[in-house]
Structures are given as C-alpha cells and as structure tokens.
Amino acid sequence: MSNSLTLAAAPRSEAAEAVRAEVRGFLAAELAAGAFTTHVDTWLSGVDPAFSRKLGERGWLGMTWPRRYGGHERSAMERYAVTEELLAAGAPVAAHWIADRQSGPALLRYGTEEQRQSILPRIAAGECYFVIGMSEPDSGSDLASIRTRAVRNSAGDWVVNGAKVWTSNAHASHYAITLVRSSPADPSDRHAGLSQLLVDLSLPGIAINPIRILDGGHHFNEVVFTDVVVPGDMLLGTEGAGWHQVTAELAFERSGPERFLSTYPLVAEFARRLVASPDPAALATLGRLSARLLALRQMSLRIAAALDRGELPDIPAALVKDVGTTFEGDVIEEIRRVVDVSPSMDSPDPLARAMAEAQLHAPGYTLRGGTNEILRGIVARGLGLR
C-alpha cells in the first residue's frame, strides 16, 4: 500500500485517558443538572455559548496551542479524547467547534503575531466563534472556481464583494476565514491568486441570510458581502497562497472524531433499547457497528498521533472522513433493520427522536468538508493513480 496512506499505530496515552475521565465526569454532572440534553450531530446544531465558555474555563479549548496565546500545550491525543467524549455525549459544541478545530490552528500557522494575540485567547476561552468561508453559490466541490473578490483600495484595505453559502452558524459567530480571489483568475494556474481574509462578521455591508436544513433548523446561512471594507492587516498568511493554506486547514477539518461520531447518540439509544429487549440479530448488529467504530477510532487516533509528530496527513485524513461519514449514515439503516422504530422528532421514545434527527441530517454527513467523491479522488492520488 502506498506510504502516503499508511500511518504508524498510535501509542496509548495515559494523559489522554486522564483528561477523558475528567470530561466524562463533567458531562455526567452537566447532564444531571439539565444543562444540556443529548442530540445527534451537535457539532453542527448544538450552539450554546454558555456551554462553550464552561469548556474554555476548564482548559478544553485551544488545548494544543502555546500558553502565550491562551492555549494549554497539551497533545493532539489529549484533545482527541476531549472532543470524542463531547461528541459521544451529544453535547452542544457547535458554537466553538470550527474555531477550536481549524480556525485557531490556521491562525497559529499563518496568522500575524497581532492576529494571534487578539483572537486566540478568546477562542480558547470559548468566547469567539468562527465560520468557514469557502463554498459559494456556484462553487462547491470546485473550490478553486470561487468568485468572491477582494481588491485593495488606496488605503491598503480590502474591499470584498461576493457571497458564501452553507456557512454554518454565521449568525452566531464572530469571524469568517474567507477565501477570496485577490487577483484575476489565471487559466494556466487555477489555484493561484487566492487569499484568505479574517472577516469580522459585524462589519458594514455583510448580510447573513438563513437557509433552513431538512429538519427546519437554522444552521446554514448565505453570507453576502457588498463593498465590505476589511482592514489591510486582516489578511491571513500570504497574499496569493490561499489555496495552499486552505489545503492545510482541511487536514484538521477532515480527520477528527466528528467524522464518525455525528450519529453516535443514536447508537447509544439503540444499545439502551437492546439491554431492555435483548435480541440476537440486534446484538450482532451492535457488534458489527461497534467493530467499524473501533476501527475508525484507531484510524483517527493515528492521525492525532501524526499531528503530534508535526506531520500534516491530509491524504489519510481524507480517507478517514470518507470511511467515517459513510458509517454515520449506515448506522441509521443497520439499526432500523433490527429494531421496530418509527422516526419522529415528537416521539416520547428517545430512539425514535434520535433516529429522526440522524435521518434528517444524514445527507450532510457525506457532503460537508469535501464530498466523499472528492475525498476518494484524493485517496486515489495517494494510491498513485492520478
């Protein structure tokens, strides 16, 4: 197998297990106190700034970042344990999720000292939230075709015009790392002339319009920029290097446990049902789903370990996301084959509610963060086929 797909086994981390126990205790107490209720896919839909601040107070955001930026200098393996516990509990983590996962690391990697100092401590405190400004109405998988333009004015500021879509929780966030075309398209190099801007979403000229998803929830938005003046010092990284920077960001975006645990709360309800009414076929189904989940954990842990070694495993990350998001959807079909359940948001049965949430969110699993077709193209490159 091609080396670009193969990662070394992850060592067991005692530190990760220690913080896992802390998080588990915290979540049990929060659940008992009614501070949140468990839902499916909460890293998209569970916006709760108060909860995010509690995580910040406990040091569970910005975990791997340097202390001078409000971080905690812990390992990617420890961060992995924290995020996976939060997801398994279906906790409301959406407010800070993007900022903690990829915007902060992007700032650390490419940001100016001033940008880092002004923003990173607020992210780590659970107070500052980010959205991803990549997709546009006419640019989905073909990201390099974006048309949002940024032009320098005489004062050295950027004037931005265009529109971004599917920007999850823009209405509840502070910044968008926005991929813009900063110089005219070059037919000989489609990836040239793109830049990333740190755009304050409260700037004049920005309109945030809701787009409702299948369950009626408001997470998506269209963000329209009309002559928005972005200060010149809010360029992220290097002008014209936007494509390279975005690619690096995706290694973080694609490899985490949220790429296979979005529907875990449904599995947990299935397990509760099974204990109450045992059934051999359903037990085998739980075994099969668990075997897939355990393999995905090991794959994702290998990536966390590679990040700790300073690697940027973008191809293995694409592969984990393909396998993981396929699993998220399969969970629904596997469970409904062996359990009598009619999905409904209004059911008194928690299994029926979890099934309903999982089903209505299901089309998104294999789209967001790069469609599985795009991911398989990346994997094929790793296999040496293109």
Add this chain to the structure above:
Amino acid sequence: MTNQDLVVETVRNILGGFPPVVLTADRPWDAGLWSTLAAAGLTGVGLPESSGGSGGDLVDAVAVVRTLAAGAAAVPVAEQLLVAGPAVVAADLDLPSVDEPLTFAVASEVVAHPSDDGDGPGRWTLSGTATGVAWAGVARHVAVLTSSAVGPVLALADVGGLHAGSAANLAGEPRGALLLDGVVASGALLTPAQAQALRARFALARAVQLGAALEQVLAWTVQYAGERHQFGRPLGKFQAIQMELAEMAGEVTAVTAVTDAAVQALERESRDVVLAAAAAKVRAGAAVEVVARLAHQVHGAIGFTQEHKLHHLTRRLWSWRDEAGSDLAWSRVLGAGLLADGPDALWPALTRVV
C-alpha cells in the same frame, strides 16, 4: 532495519521460490515451503527458546504470519505461531518439535476424560470428533480445546497416524474432521475465561491473515489498474475505477488499524483482549465483501480464472472471514460484551477495548 523487517525480508525471499499453488486433495499443502521455513527457524518465531522455539516477540510472529498470508502460503504457520504454540507453552505442556506442523482446533463436541494410563496427572483420553480442523491430515499434532466434566481442557494430541476427513475450505485448505475416540493426550485444565481468550487468539490470528491478504489484494488491484489499458488509457485513470480503489483502500486501512490495535491489546495482556480480537475479526470480515468484490470487478474476467493469481487470496478471504468462529458469532460476542456493564456502558466499553 528492525528485527521485524529482517524477518519479513527472509520470509519474502523464501516465498519467492514457492509461488502459490492450487490446492487439491492430493496436494493439500506446500510441504516444501514448510520444510524450508522450518530449516530457517521461522516455524518457531515468537515461541520461547526454552520450549524449543526460535524466540522473538508476538510482533515478530505476527510479521511472519502476515507475510505468508499475503503470499497465500499453504502452511499452518498462523495456527502454530499465534495460537497452538503459545497456548501449549502457556499451559505448561511440552511443545512438540516446531519443525513438525502443529495446528489448533476448537471442538466443544470432543470430551476429555482423565486418563489412568499410568503416566500420571495431565493425561486425558479423548472421545468424539473434531470437525472443520484446520490442516487436518497435514498437521502432526493438534492442540484441541475440548470440554470435560471439570471444565475446558486444552489437549495436545499426536494425530500423525489418524485418518482425516477430506473437507476443505473455499481455497482448498484442509478443514477435515478428526475422529479422536480413544486418543490419549497430554492436556491442561483451563478456566472458562482462558478458554474464551484462546478462541479469541484464534480469531485474531485469522484477522491478522485477513488484514495482510486484504492489503495484498488492494496492491495487486492498484497495480493491475495501472497496467491494463482500455479506451486508450490505464483503467486507473477512469474516475469510476478510482472511486472503487479508494473505497477498497478505506476498508483495508480500517482493518489494519483495528487489527494492529488488537495485537497490541494481546501483547499487553489487556483484560479486553476477547472484545479487541472480536472487533478485529468482525471488521476484517466486513472488509472482505467490499475488497474481494471490487478487486474482481476491476480485474475483469481474467481475475475470475485460475490463470490469474487473484483467486489465491480472494478464495481465502471468503473462507477465513467465517473461520475461527463465524462473523455472526463474533459479532454477537462483541455486542454482548460491550453491553455487559449495563445500558449506559457502551461508550466507556468502546473507549476501553482498543
């Protein structure tokens, strides 16, 4: 170069002289390969020198088994190095010469009775038939997990002179029955937990073989897609083929990750080794459906013939996934084991197993 790299290179060099053969009742194994491996000390890897083995760790033995599995080698090395050998040593029984093939069988229908043949304690008389025995008729000795009035017994029987049934798996590997009535064997009582751990070891051995064979099938298929041209281009340049190969790669990577983790669990003597092995076996079995199907699809008609090498591994994959305990049986063991601590214990169990 690590010790394992060296071991792998040695096995590969030997394998180069023994390409896979179509197994038949007349030629049920590769005796020449076995004696070459034995002469190189490779049939004792991972077994202690004090017991007559060649020394080395579990990971060295796994490396040997993986390399031979990827080469579709028709020798009982997985059984000897990963299951029967370690079990015999752990039970304080005398390990037979590692130059002679030793296999493993789970035979709940075989009963062991304490023997009064005058050789003292630790001797058992067996009754009943062990069915589906890997390498029956080939192996000189079998370590057989039987029942007795006082609990599970691991019996070590010399079966060199016994008639073996001629049943085989889908790849032609011998899986016949052994009539053990009246056979006197050395043996040791096991606790039920030890017996279950031994079944799990057997399952993990098959998972290791599955993982290696799956990786090899992917490699062959990627290579073929690069060589075979249609419509003026290599198959691998077609997006439809790339999607299939990427899907195969995802399955293979998943199996490798969980199987490696289960081997680590065995190595550190984790109390969850049964569930870890079950997870590896079930995950590997699930990958077989996808990988074998797509490998054949990409290879086209030539892969559906014995003229091409692909069948040596795909036929094994289709058999191995339901050997050493079926996919269904291990799925249930895993499901039940993960729920053992109650309705809210699934997640803690999942994060503990591997």
